[in-house]
Amino acid sequence: MTNWWIILAVSVTTFLTRAGFILLSRRPLPEAIKFALTLVPVAVLSAFVTPDLLLKGEQAGMLNPRSIAGLVAAGVAWRTRNVLLTLVVGMGLLALLTAF
């Protein structure tokens, strides 16, 4: 029974978080806020990725298999803009680096 309550509560709160501004917003936001919100993708993605590269795994630090694979993948993404290639190179390099 507890599981059902959790499912319900998580579903409702998640939907409200997603829908809040979309469904309720009436007046236009101030220009400064509007501009800051254009930076949301960059800000959130970087906040997700950076700790994942530097702090995860057994050899956390500036240079570890994850950060090296991530940096090379970022280079591939920059040069090719190819999502699939970025994923393949990143996963492949991490597999190589952690195999030894």
Add this chain to the structure above:
Amino acid sequence: MITRAQGSPKFSSPFWQGLRDFLPFVVALFPFSVIVGAAMNAASFTQVQAVVFSLLAFTGTGQIVAVQMVGDGALPVLAVLSTMIVNSRLALYSASFEPVIRASPTRLKWLCAYLLTDQPYTMTMSRGVHRPAPVMYYLGTGTGLWFTYQGGTILGYLVGVRLPAAWNLDFAVPLSFISLLVPLLRHRTQVATALTSGIAAVLLASLPFHLNIVLAACFGMLVGWNVERFSTRGEGGE
């Protein structure tokens, strides 16, 4: 609603374009969805509960956090609270997506809100919201993610076993974020935002409930906004 170039074949509409653009992300998000499904199994959710959870909540990170905390015997209230904090970035998405969807009918807004997730949101914003039919493009990417996620969580639940950690499958998701992030780093404002947010997220990493993500993001946006203000002033405004 569907603004389609006259005479163009059906599959080149923005919806299909979004769905097609999403395809490479399946490689990252299917394994992730499998991990979510396996986590629900491990936390003794029934098969029906797992399916209903993915259908209603549709939040990979949120579900993982919730079921892991329940599995660890945490108070249900705390599990729900943690998912709310983890998902607080969705409120930022919601606020920045609102102008894109303002003119759409209410029912469509509900659907778009339900589908609001990292990749479809970011893909639509970086495609450029002034290109034709951003909402249809968004629905295309969201549809791709929805099927990937529902299929992956079911498979993960059925397979059930913990996937070998040595495969590093969890690395696929940050990689997919990298492929979304890098093309956005075109100007110093964006670079400053990413650097600040990234460093702040590392420094704040010990905070509970992944609070570092949304705090670091706000900090990064603040710095980015200031960089933009000073650089446009120097260039005589834009």
